[in-house]
Amino acid sequence: xxxxxSSSSQPSVMGSLKYTVLKTLITVGVTVLLIALLxxxxxxxxxxxxxxxxxxxxxILQTLAVDGVAQRQQAVAIGLMVVCFGVAxxxxxxxxxxxxxx
Numbered sequence: 001x002x003x004x005x006s007s008s009s010q011p012s013v014m015g016s017l018k019y020t021v022l023k024t025l026i027t028v029g030v031t032v033l034l035i036a037l038l039x040x041x042x043x044x045x046x047x048x049x050x051x052x053x054x055x056x057x058x059x060i061l062q063t064l065a066v067d068g069v070a071q072r073q074q075a076v077a078i079g080l081m082v083v084c085f086g087v088a089x090x091x092x093x094x095x096x097x098x099x100x101x102x
Contacts, residue, residue, distance in 0.1 A: 023092060030088035035081060 042064070045057030066072035 023096070026095075027085075027088050027092045030091050031081075031085045034084040034087055038080060038084060 042061065045061055047057075049055055049057040064073075064076050066076060
């Protein structure tokens with residue numbers, strides 16, 4: 001029984017490693033972008049309330065502030081980051097499928 005030589009499998013391993021690193025970097029980048037967009041969107045909620053005359057933005061901000069309790073605020077922030085990461089993973093997978101089809 002012969003083992004494949006390490007020199008023939010080395011390029012595919014390096015290609016796979018580079019591809020994984022690239023996907024990871026893109027996923028992190030998309031996550032950071034989504035967090036930045038979410039932050040800007042939340043900052044715009046008072047303006048939306050002012051223009052619309054409603055109080056939906058204020059209600060959302062009060063809900064996210066969770067009565068000023070630091071541990072709860074951290075939990076909400078971590079939850080939002082996890083959601084952004086999950087969305088980023090889905091976006092990267094969708095992009096990968098579209099790229100492979102073309």
